[in-house]
Amino acid sequence: MIDPIDPEQRERVLERTEYFIASAEEVLERPFDRIPVHFDLRGTTAGMFRADGRKREIRYNPWIFAKYWDLNFEGTVPHEVAHYIVHEVYGPRRVKPHGQEWRALMDYFGADPEVTFKLDVDDIPQRRQRTHPYRCDCREHQVSTTRHNRMLKGTGQYVCRYCSTRLVYAPDDTLPEFSLAGSP
Known part of the structure; x- marks a missing residue:
């Protein structure tokens, strides 16, 4: 580093x-x-x-x-x-x-007006986006902090693109178990 x-x-x-x-x-x-x-x-x-x-x-x-x-x-x-x-x-x-x-x-x-540089930043500390667990009727979703905060404030509602039900906050210990059809 x-x-x-x-x-x-x-x-x-x-x-x-x-x-x-x-x-x-x-x-x-x-x-x-x-x-x-x-x-x-x-x-x-x-x-x-x-x-x-x-x-x-x-x-x-x-x-x-x-x-x-x-x-x-x-x-x-x-x-x-x-x-x-x-x-x-x-x-x-x-x-x-x-x-x-x-x-x-x-x-x-006297500076180069290029907009961006292509740099190797592998050893540069990166900010990682935190996600929050949500669920719908068919699966678990990971939601960004921005969307999570919007949902908590009531300024944003998000629905599952598969089952069209509203996403609900589900802290890790409250996530339901899902099983895939045909799995043991």
């Missing part, structure tokens, strides 16, 4: 993030807020710009950065800063995420 980037590398990523925000301020002739930058992203994604209402942040995956330092230092940092700047200039829904405005900013930054 690979170790995440060290504090010195984190500082270099923060400085590079600041550099690209300042570069955007210069070319667009307007100031931009300094938003939080976190190193808490897991899974197969190297970076992410996220906006939720007025809360905006950039998240980086410290394990992918550690394994592919040069690629991410040169590519992921300007990629996520460009998303942030385009969001601030054009709003959340007026342009495509990797549209011409984003590509123009990436060109100005």
Whole structure:
């Protein structure tokens, strides 16, 4: 298993993030807020710009950065800063995420405007989706946490695609026994 980037590398990523925000301020002739930058992203994604209402942040995956330092230092940092700047200039829904405005900013930054990389992430910690046991009249189902929470809140109902009956939560100890026809 690979170790995440060290504090010195984190500082270099923060400085590079600041550099690209300042570069955007210069070319667009307007100031931009300094938003939080976190190193808490897991899974197969190297970076992410996220906006939720007025809360905006950039998240980086410290394990992918550690394994592919040069690629991410040169590519992921300007990629996520460009998303942030385009969001601030054009709003959340007026342009495509990797549209011409984003590509123009990436060109100005001198960065490759490729959207994704093909990387080997076998030794990177992955987030695993938890499932929850449900049942219908004919079988057991494993439901994602998102759907499970919707059903608990009453904002979602799901039915079996085979028998068309509603799925019911069945913690492990309450699952009924099913037998296959012709099995001993």
